Amino acid sequence: MKRFVGLFAVAVTVAVVTQALAQTAAQSPHGKAERRDAIFLRFPEMAERYWVNPETNAASHKVIAVPMPRQCAFVYADAYSKGQMSESEVQQIALSNCNRKLAELGPLGENYGVDCRCQVVISNEVYVVPRNAMPTDSHGPASIFYRDQSGNVARLNGVAKYGALIGRDRSVTFSVDNPRGEQVCEGTFTNEAAGSGRFSMSCFNGRFASSGSYQSKTGAPNDHIVARGQTVQGLPVVMVIGLPAQLAVGTYGAI
């Protein structure tokens, strides 16, 4: 009889705890993550692992970390529990992986006027930061290189914002802010093939304009866009979005 009572007590306890946990998730002040949320549209490979791939989708704990504030969210780290890992352990892994990615890409100080720091944003399908703090557009560090008629090279570093996924929409607009957060350039990417197309850009109210072609590059060191074009005078311009300034100049700075 005592054993029966004991088993019953255990069953009741488990049911209460399970319900309490479920309520915690549902009643999260920041809401539940959805497949169509901007962060998943921004990082489709992560969305695939998080929502589709049965090996990772079925994990008991799923965590996403990105650098914040929102304009810093150009890299991400997603982590999934293995075995009996706790949620906090998975959070640690996501946070550490995000920090490692940032560190490997190099300093961001030349692009950003804010301090970009990795933060867990989604844990077990619930936002752990306010939804309105999350990015709704794609952002990334941007560098523009321009060689003038005398052979002098200008190197401009800031942050780019673009409105949608390049490669799915026919045409997307973008803007470039300087590190002080002032918008200095705006332009358009027009998709012509998978991951490539044409771009046009106008800076300082049309005082500096260029156009040409762009290409999206995926993989190491980080997914990025490189646009190569000319000014109206035929002088070369290269714009890189997604790589911090030092990496961008090392890779594409020799125009």
Added chain:
Amino acid sequence: MRRVLAVLIAAVVAPVGALGQSASEVERCFQNPAACGQGGGAAGAPAVGGGTVATRPAAAPDYTTVLQSPEPERKRIQESLRTLDKYNGRIDGDLQSDATVKAIQDWQKGRGSSPVGKLTPQEAQQLNAEAARTPIRRLDPTAQTAAAAPTPLAQPQSNADALKALQARVAERRKAAEPKAEAATQALVRDLKAYVAADGKGVAGEQFADFAKWYAETKAGGRAVGAIVPAIDDYGDAKAGAAVATEIAIESQKDGVSQTRCFVFAWIEGSPRKNPQAFSCDDVAGVEKWKTEQALKSAWR
């Protein structure tokens, strides 16, 4: 009429051309778009802030100010270079030492500037700002899986803070695990010695077939087993109980010549030990595979 049209066209086109398209002017406008319209074609005006001109006609850069700045400021520059992994020398404020000049050159090369080895006040400011924002290189990946304490999510942590917290938690966890890991390892060493003392009989051989095989070969070769030296490799909770992985060096001798064989013994604590397996110390992949299969959550590293 043509003249009027030409004037009109010129008026429309003028804003685009007015910049003069010089690199320095473009930089100036980028840094301060509000002032861009002022001064029109002020080509050659110095760039404000982050922009760097790679090949620019010399405009007598000011290197004296930084070289003659107070010692704390010069030391700070060296510290910033050190933070950016450019400098590994003494923080003595000597910006003209070979190591410091080289470090400044490296930093300037990295950002596409001319590597003169001296800094303008603007560059010094940018260098310090860059260092202040630079996170540490990387977190110890082996420590990531060991930490278990919940992470406060309210405040974002810096890399350095996160690393310190991780290391503290790992150290604390390992300290707590040490007595159990040590006891389990000593029990195995006792069993191994008992197996040798009983000339190949006992639980150690029954549980660890590879060890038994090695012992049989050693004995057949006329070698005598000597010291058995353990070193705990890993310890933590696994799906079937507490998992232990211990590296054990076993000495054998013949004719005064000593050899050492290194095994990693891995098992789940219990009586008898569960899922026991002995690996060669070289078989790192095998050991890690065993840990994965046991879902080992390390409390050791």
